[in-house]
Amino acid sequence: MAPSTRPIRIGGVSGAATDRRHAMAMLAANYPNDPVDVLIGDWMSEANMTSRATLKIANGGDAYEPTFIEALEPALKDIARYGIKVAVNAGAADTALLHKVVTGMVKDKGLDLKVAWVSGDEVLPAVLKAQKEGKSRFENICTGEVLDGWQFKPVYAQAYLGGLGIAAAFAKGADIVVCGRVSDASPVIGAAYWWHGWKRNQLLxxxxxxxxxxxxxxxxxxxxxxxxxxxxxxxxGWEDIGYPIAEIxxxxxxxxxxxxxxxxxxxxxxxxxxxxxxxxxxxxxxxxxxxxxxxxxxxxxxxxxxxxxxxxxxLPPATTKVGLTAVGGYQAEVHWFPCGLDIPDKVRMMEVQVRRMLRPFADKFTLLNFSTIGVAAENASNQNAATVDCRIVVQAQNAEDISPAKFLRPCIDPIMECYPGATPHLDLRLVKSMENISSHTCANHLGFPKPIQEYYVSLLPQADVEHKVHLWDGLSVDIPPPPQSKTFPSQQPSVPSAQISRxxxxxxxxxxxxxxxxxxxxxxxxxxxxxxxxxxxxxxxxxxxxxxxxxxxxxx
Structure with missing residues (x-):
């Protein structure tokens, strides 16, 4: 396709794994009245980067984002009918498998759509190699600590890729491009770069x-x-807020x-x-x-x-952001619902009693936190308006250290000695009997330990990333790092303190x-x-x- 002289119209149809699933089908079906050239969507976040990564490492199931499939399937026929392109980052931790699933969907519907996928975001071997060779200390850009000092062992790492792999896939004839951790804006960069036939030096x-x-x-x-x-x-019309279109x-x-x-x-x-x-x-x-x-x-x-x-x-930076995932241990939580007058004092009484009950086990906790969520309404007209949520959260390296006998029971056992109207969260419907509360038979209850992940953010040289596009015919295209880059100071420029006007x-x-x-x-x-x-x-x-x-x- 020759570069187009008209602006490209790019529709954004998802900003999260939990976004409404109808947008892709809606915008595709409405093409005759409101045409879009490319549909892009963001299904990735730090939350599902970690959760999908640990799922993949544990062989716990499909590690791509399934809500993308729910959005894509009803839109496919109109995407094919109107020649709309699609670029998304829904691959999460298994883009190759997502490519296989989407290719199968297209084939089952008898559609002539070419599906490509982008790799290179999975970079744990590159991180560990650079760390072992002393090439980088992998300083955490949020905390300043170095990776050697992190108390957790990385099991997965993803780098944030740019949009030129997507552009190359479209240039080769792809209709749908699925990616893992490209940056949130990269699908738009890739679409416009391909549409207008830009070069890498067209920085503005x-x-x-x-x-x-x-x-x-x-x-x-x-x-x-x-x-x-x-x-x-x-x-x-705030009951059904619209979806954006960028004209570039x-x-x-x-x-x-x-x-x-x-x-x-x-x-x-x-x-x-x-x-x-x-x-x-x-x-x-x-x-x-x-x-x-x-x-x-x-x-x-x-x-x-x-x-x-x-x-x-x-110029782009010489590095790109990389997120490392580690298994972080286990977490459980219990909720109390103080109501009415003197809530701070009620919370204080409950906390003192619960902390005493937890004392024999607390040396194994890596976190124990009490927090009060919400404020009771003054002169409340009903019980709900007069109630707040007191949340107790615990973490530990091993599930056994926060088993129900060592956390859930000590948190709710003070009920008879606690503040007036004391009410913990007592939805124990999955527990067959109170005797079973000390076992792990009720893993879906809040008070039972669940695995958690830890996340560490650093920088990786773009030259260490093997950015590649995989085509439908088995061929691939390498995407080299930027030919020119720039090293920026670690701190952003600041502005003077605001002056208070009188x-x-x-x-x-x-x-x-x-x-x-x-x-x-x-x-x-x-x-x-x-x-x-x-x-x-x-x-x-x-x-x-x-x-x-x-x-x-x-x-x-």
Whole structure:
């Protein structure tokens, strides 16, 4: 296919393994009224990177994301009918198996669709080799510790790949490309790179497309999902918020919109909120390019149409992020539900009693945490409104160390001596008798030990990644690392501390929550998160990152 001169229209149909499954079929079926050239979806997160990895290592079942199959199957006929391309990262920890499953589905439906898959994200051997040879200490980018000091043994590692493998697959004629841990925005980069016939040195086009990919990879977020201005969406159909479409021109110019007739909105405010998601400074890294965000701004072109302006570009980093998974031991939890008056005192009484009961076993715990979730309503009109959730969580290296006899029973046994109205979570329906509560016959109950995973984030040279595309005919294409790269400082550029302005008139100062004057978005990257703020626009206008973008890293 020759490079196209018209903008490519890319629809984002999933932002998580638990996203609604109807979007791919809906956008594909509506092609005659609202055409899209490529459907992309993000099914990966740090949560399922670890869970699927341990599933694969334990031979516990299929280690790809099954909800992708649920989304793809009803869409396949329209994908074939209208010539729509698909690129997703739903392979999780077994992309080769997902490719086999999708190929079988296509064959069973009698469709002429070519399916390719991308490998190279599985990098544990490369990490262990570099560690053994002393080439890298693999410093944790969140905590600063080094891998030799990590108390857990890595069993799996995945590197974040760029989008050029996807572009190469489309260039060879693929209709569907399934990937493992490509970065969330890489399917958009790959689609636009292929569509417009770009080269690796077209950094500005790549940077714009990278940010566009970030805006739409979380599906509904940029259309009003998880938006702190959500109350304004009620009259715009918040019961069924739409899915985003990125229109990307050959020069990299980007317009964000959504599927026609859907609920929610695409505005400078929803776009700025999604931009802030997981961003920790003006440098935004991908294996293919670095986007510079300090001059970015949005412009409202019309209803549900927002242009992105001012992105700058730099060379990609020489490294890529790598996530390591380890078996972390076991976890169990118990809940108490204090109600009514004096809740802090009730919680304190319960905690003292439970800690005493757990004392004989506590030396084996690696974690014991008591937390109160929620606040009882003042002058509550019913029992539920007057109740909070007190959660007790325990972790240990061995399941036996937090068996029901050593955790669940000690947590609920103080019920008769505890605060007035003491009520723990007593859903023990799977336990045949109280005698069996000391055994492991009820593994689905919260109070019983369940395996957990640990996650460690570091950097790996892109040159150590064997990025490869596997075609339907058995042939493969190698994707080399970037010919040019750049080493960036470990810390993002900072900005001066905000200056507190004082009122200049004699008006009344009203104390109120920060959310009255700014929107905010939080990130979700495990132990290292960020919170971003941007001004609320009371009327139309362009949101401008040069004046209002603030992100604060928060490490727990």
């Amino acid at each position: 086009e790549l940077a714009n497309t990278f940010v566009a990919g970030h805006l739409i990879e979380c599906s509904n977020y940029v259309c009003g999902g998880n938006f702190t201005g959500f109350k304004s969406l009620e009259m715009k 021109a050959s020069n990299g110019q980007v317009i964000i919109t959504k599927n026609r007739g859907s609920g929610g909105e695409v505005s400078t405010q929803t776009c700025s909120s999604q931009l802030l998601y997981e961003i920790q400074g003006p440098w935004y890294f991908n294996s293919d390019v670095t986007a510079i965000l300090d001059g970015l701004y949005f412009e409202q072109l019309g209803t549900d149409r927002v242009a992105m302006r001012g992105v700058k570009a730099d 009122p200049t008139d004699s008006g009344t100062t009203v104390k109120g929550p920060l959310g009255w004057i700014v929107h905010a978005r939080s990130g979700d990257k495990g132990s290292n998160c960020n919170v971003g703020f941007c001004k609320i626009l009371l009327s139309g206008g362009a949101w401008d990152a040069r004046h209002t973008l603030t992100t604060l890293p928060i490490t727990f």
